[in-house]
């Protein structure tokens with residue numbers, strides 16, 4: 001709000017009272033001035049505001065935050081199961097809700113298990129192993145179940161099991177990505193189990209394990225996040241076991257760059 005200024009003419013009269021004024025006229029002048037100022041002030045209040053004020057009136061538009069995102073911002077948890085039905089937002093280039101991914105070059109991969117069977121991109125592998133060791137120190141067994149996958153491996157996983165379970169493509173795609181469309185191709189994604197509760201492996205009940213509770217609390221410290229929290233935009237079923245690394249530029253671009 002602008003400061004209210006006393007008009008210059010009045011100010012001069014206040015600052016320079018006439019020396020010749022008698023004792024009676026001075027209070028009268030004072031009252032008249034006060035009434036004048038009050039009158040000007042009320043005119044100022046009633047008149048419409050000038051367009052060019054010292055401060056810009058325009059405010060940045062307030063972004064509406066979806067309730068789910070809002071609650072996640074306030075809580076340390078990565079994902080909280082919610083009864084809401086998924087709202088699939090198909091994006092360009094997707095296939096049954098899954099996005100296309102390049103298969104990571106073999107040279108970029110590093111083993112995360114002693115037998116070398118499971119591999120991730122070097123940066124992700126290092127962070128996972130660190131996370132696993134820190135969890136172990138807390139008495140929690142983070143067990144890698146599946147990490148990098150070739151397109152051939154995904155082919156078997158998608159079509160082989162689809163036929164086994166007699167599922168149509170859309171049904172199969174709710175829980176598995178078609179070959180070429182799995183985050184596991186990138187070398188940044190990993191399915192994690194609880195070594196003390198193997199029965200929950202790749203099941204939504206994994207969300208009830210100590211391993212999941214530990215991950216919810218700590219995974220972000222190692223730049224791991226849930227890919228498919230409840231009600232994710234892709235419309236993929238909630239996968240509490242499936243985590244992805246987003247701790248370097250390439251992984252961030254892989255998962256977050258706007259796809260045209």
Ligand SMILES: [Zn+2]
Pocket residue numbers: 146184189190191241242243
């Ligand atoms: Zn997975």
